[in-house]
Amino acid sequence: MKRTHFAAAVVAALALAAGSFYAGKHTRTLEQAHMSTAQAPAPQGERKVLYWHDPMVPGPRFDKPGKSPFMDMQLVPVYADEQNDTGVKVSPGVQQNLGIRTATVTRTQVASSFEAVGTVQFDERLTESVQTRVNGYVERLLVRAPMEYVRRGQPLATLYAPDWLGPQNEYLALKRAGVPQDLLAAARDRIRAMSIPDALLRQSEQVGTAQARFTVVAPVGGVVAELGVRDGVAVNPGMTLFRIAGLERVWAVAEVPEAQAVRLQRGQKVKAALQADASQSFDGELKEILPQVSANTRTVQARFEVANQAGRLTPGMLLRLQVAGPVSARLVVPSEAVIRTGTRAVAILRKDNGTFEPRDISLGADLGEQLEVTQGLKEGDQVVASGQFLVDSEARLKSVLGGMAAAAQASPAGSAPATQPYAPAPAGTYRAQGKVESIDADGITISHGPVPELKWPAMTMGFSKPDPKAFPGLKAGDDVRFEFRKGGPMGYELVTVQPTGAGK
Structure with a gap:
């Protein structure tokens, strides 16, 4: 009986061993076939998968699809044509739903114009003074x-000059006596020297x-800017009786900021409009840039000459001046396509390839609905003109995750013995407790509790080893307390691991 039971046990053991052998062989065959399939080149026309990863923990890479050991989600494939792609892909349907609209960067002819406000003043070059050269x-x-308006040739005043009677009587007496012409010419020269008008001598x-009474007339049309006499007032040679300012042209004197004054050039054309009534416009030209800068306002006075044949402009009025600068070719984008952060x-x-990428640019002049781009873009580029904040947010998220992965892969792996004392964690390291699930040459998978410093819940995730030979006495099922830090190919690297008791 005992021999029968012993024989049955031997047969069962042999059957179990054979089944395990064939099962293991079949499993290895499937794994090798899967690895061969994953490593085999993709058929022509299909996208080649480089590896799979967890987007929330982008450091670790996996050679086959499956569930992430870190988060409750499936691994995402990374294709060969996406390996160096830093842009964000947005499907056409999503683009339409978000209202994403693009605009083309163009090069256009732009005049560097700017606006200024000027005050109307008399054109001093049109001002005439009326004086007398005799006592009277x-x-x-x-x-x-x-400030009365006068026209050219209009009588202004009647003067009486007794000193003019003697030279005229002498000339008339010589003329009646029939003296030679040279004596008459000498008498006439004396009359001219006393500033007696020719019209008065002819009379x-x-x-x-x-004749001692003569009428003073306006030499030009305009307004009487200065009135220096009254009825019965005595006059003497060189006294200014009237000062008449012409109004065919006026000056518009504007305070131009020092930063814009460097763009001013004599001869620039200007379009002027009344501040009170923009429908009334006038043509003008920059004549002078006064060589003086205000220390308080840091402005320069520019003097514009404005046509005023109709006489609608009078001193003191305000004009809005549109100064046209030289025309040049500039690279421009719509103002709505630029995101300004302050810095x-x-x-x-x-x-x-249809992806979107944020690009830092340098701006030039503000042209109203367009902005000049001096650096960062080229002619023909397509930029997002609406919905760019959504795309920029996605791009920033991808950039941050990619930067974390790069930093994790670039961190050097060090070695740390498993018997280090469990001292307070130094800066940059974190502490947790858990159970070892599996161990391989590159890392250890641990089911651990929450990590408050990182706001992690309890989860199962893989940690990189600082060295393939680190923690030699550790085995699956051990309860451990451990310290880790950022780094290693899996995103986080173990520093110390200490068993706290037997596992299963």
Whole structure:
């Protein structure tokens, strides 16, 4: 009986061993076939998968699909054509739903114009002074108030000059005596030297008696800017009776900021409009840049000459001046396509492969609905003109995750013995407790509790070893307390591991 039971046990053991052998062989065959399939080149026309990874923990790479050991999600494939792609892909349907619209970077002819406000003043080059060169007095004043409009040749005042009677009587007597012409010419020269008008001398010759009363007329049309006499006032040589300012042209004097004054050039054309009524416009030209900078306002005075044939402009009015600068070719984008953060300007570039990428740019002049781009883009580039904030947020997230993965892979792996004392964790390291699930040459998978410093819940995840030979006495099922830090190919690297008791 005992022999029968013994024989049955031997047969069962042999059967179990054979089954295990064939099962293991079949499993290895499937794994090898799967590895061969994963490593085999993709058929022509299909995208080649390089590896799988968890987007939330992008450091570790896996050679086959499956469930992430870190999060409750499936691993995501990374294709060969995405390995060096830093852009964000947005499907056409999502683009339509988000209202993403693109615009083309263009090069256009732009005039560097700017606006300024000017005050109307008299053009001093059109101002004429009316003076007398003889002693006398004002017999009658015809223009009695300043700022009156006068026309060219209009009588202004009647003067009486007794000193002019003697030279005229002498000339008339010589002429009646029939003296030679050279004596008459000398007498006429004396009359001219005393500033007796030719019209007054002709009048004396016509009536045969000397004339001492004469009328002063306006030499130009304009307004009486200065009135220096009244009725009965005595006058003397060199005294200014009237100052008449012409109004065919006026000055518009504008305060231009020092930063914009460097763009001013004499001869620049200007379009002026009344501040009170923009429908009334005038043509002008920059004549002078006054060589003086205000220390308080850091502005330069620019003097513009504005046509005023109709006389609608008077001193004191305000004009809004549109100064046209030289025309040049500039690279421009719509203003709505630029994201300004205060310290930088960003545009979302649409690449040839359909992805979107944030691009830092340098801006030039503000042209209203367009902005000049001096660096970061080229002519013909496509930039997002609407919905760029959504694309930029996605791009920033991808950039941060990619940077974490790069930092994790670049961190050097060190060795640490498993028997280090469990001292307080130094800066940059974290502490947790858990159970070893599996061990391989590159890392250890541990089911651990929450890590408050990283706001991690309890989970199962893999940690890199600082060295393939680290922690030699550790085995699956051990309860451990451990310290880890950022680094290693799996994102986080073990520093110390200490068993706390037997496992299963």
